[in-house]
Amino acid sequence: MSNAKAKVVIERSYRADIQDLWALWTTKEGFESWWGPQGFRADVHELDARVGGALRYDMVADSAEMIAAMKQMGQPTSHATQSRFIEVATHSRLVLTNVIDFLPGVATYESNIAVDFLPSGDRVRMVVTLDAMHSDAFSKMQEEGFTSQLTKLNARFGGTAG
Numbered sequence: 001m002s003n004a005k006a007k008v009v010i011e012r013s014y015r016a017d018i019q020d021l022w023a024l025w026t027t028k029e030g031f032e033s034w035w036g037p038q039g040f041r042a043d044v045h046e047l048d049a050r051v052g053g054a055l056r057y058d059m060v061a062d063s064a065e066m067i068a069a070m071k072q073m074g075q076p077t078s079h080a081t082q083s084r085f086i087e088v089a090t091h092s093r094l095v096l097t098n099v100i101d102f103l104p105g106v107a108t109y110e111s112n113i114a115v116d117f118l119p120s121g122d123r124v125r126m127v128v129t130l131d132a133m134h135s136d137a138f139s140k141m142q143e144e145g146f147t148s149q150l151t152k153l154n155a156r157f158g159g160t161a162g
Contacts, residue, residue, distance in 0.1 A: 006132035008143045012150055013125045014157035018091045018117055021124050024153070025049070025094060025115060031057070034156075037148035039066030043078075048085070055083040055096060092117055106134055 014021060024030040026049035035042035036059055046056040060078040061067045070077045079102040087095035093116050101108040111131040118125040130146060132139040 006139070008130040008132060008139060008146075010128045010130070010143065010146055010150065011125060012128075012153065013123050014153060015122055016124055016157040018119045018124050020157075021117060021126060022091050026088075031055075034152040035149060036060075037145040038151065039063040040149075042081075049088060049094070051085055051088055053085045053088075055081075055085065057081050086112070087114075091119075100133070103134075103138075109134065 024034055026047070028044045028047045031047060032042055032044050035057070039061060041060050041062045042057045043060055044055075044057040046054045048054050058078045058080055061070050067077050081102070082099045083096045085094060086097050087093060093114070095112055095114045098111050098113065099108060100106070100111050111133060112129075113131075114129040116127040116129075118127065128146065130142060133142050
């Protein structure tokens with residue numbers, strides 16, 4: 001078991017309006033437009049961006065390569081994800097608690113994603129802090145997956161690391 005206090009921090013800076021970045025996390029259309037690593041998409045069923053509000057979506061493999069890879073690993077090509085907003089400070093910070101209940105042989109647990117939005121001139125720095133997962137290997141996959149999905153925003157906003 002990894003250290004429960006361990007965190008993974010990923011930062012990006014985008015040439016974007018704070019309202020546009022905020023909407024990517026707080027609206028169905030925004031979330032679906034980028035969430036999920038390359039080869040996956042999110043189909044949102046509920047997104048209520050207020051403290052205590054739910055975020056429910058299916059993470060779906062949507063490329064032929066990823067569908068084949070998931071099947072080869074004996075994994076489903078989609079899984080339901082449940083989260084809730086536990087902190088919402090408009091255009092500044094939000095924290096989501098994800099229920100991790102889709103890993104075979106791993107007891108259900110919760111993991112937080114905190115996002116800080118730091119506008120500066122015509123850019124917004126987005127600092128994402130992920131709780132480490134139940135093992136170092138899964139934490140590394142989580143970091144790689146999150147970094148992969150951020151490439152979708154890089155293409156849209158001309159993002160830079162750091």
